[in-house]
Amino acid sequence: MRILNISSCAAVLAGLLLLTPLSAAQTAADGTTNTTAERPTVWAGLGLETIVPFGSLAVSAPVGRVGALTVAPRLGVDGLVLLGSIVSADLLLSRADTGWYGGPSAGLILTGKGGWRAGAVAGYRSRTRPDLGFFVEGGVRYTVVRGVLTSHEPVPAGQSARPAEDLALPSPTLRLGLTYRF
Known part of the structure; x- marks a missing residue:
């Protein structure tokens, strides 16, 4: 049973981006305005999860600060070659709109x-132009795929087949891509 298709995922992402504060300027403690603060960003990339290739598309937008760190939720869709679509959510924490970032990650x-x-x-991002940039990202996730492991043993007459089991594994991720800031 499919819960969502790619077009409805894209509609949800676009709606969430519109509901997120879009202010790029922030006032510093001395009263000056910081125009290099994070802005809503589109992330597009290719990568490997364990050994499975995937493509990804996501959007992020800053929603606030915790101490010196900017908090920017990132919502996206990953398309894995063997598994299909995964909706992902990351909570990115960073000190600036370029440099190191990282945070927790979840997906369905x-x-x-x-x-x-x-x-x-966790990753590193930089800019090649004011609005265009790149990122290199790594991650470790615990992944559970429901009902993919089946037994190939013959079933004796009169007995039912064993139900398929879940596949659970730690899955390292490497992702490379481009960013576009609004």
Whole structure:
């Protein structure tokens, strides 16, 4: 049973981005305005999860600060070659709009019998132009894919087949991509 398709995921992401504060300027303690604060960003990339290639598209927007760190939720869709679509959510913490970032990560597998993943991501991002940039990201997640392991043993007459079991594994991730800031 499919819960959402890619077009409805994109609509949800666009709606969440519109509901997020879009202010790029922040006032510093001395009264000056900081125009290099984080802005809503589109992230597009390619990568590997464990050994499975995937493509991803996500949006993030700053929602506030915790001490010296900017908090920016990132919502996206990953398309894994063997698993299908995964809706992901990351809570990115960073000191600036370029440099190191990281935070917790979670996702729901929407295709097949479903599943979930949870973990953390960390990366480095920079800009090549005021609005265009790149990122390199790694992560470790615990992934559970429902009902994919089946037994190939013959079933004796009169007995029912064993139900498929869940596949659970730690899944390292490497992702490279481009960013576009609004």
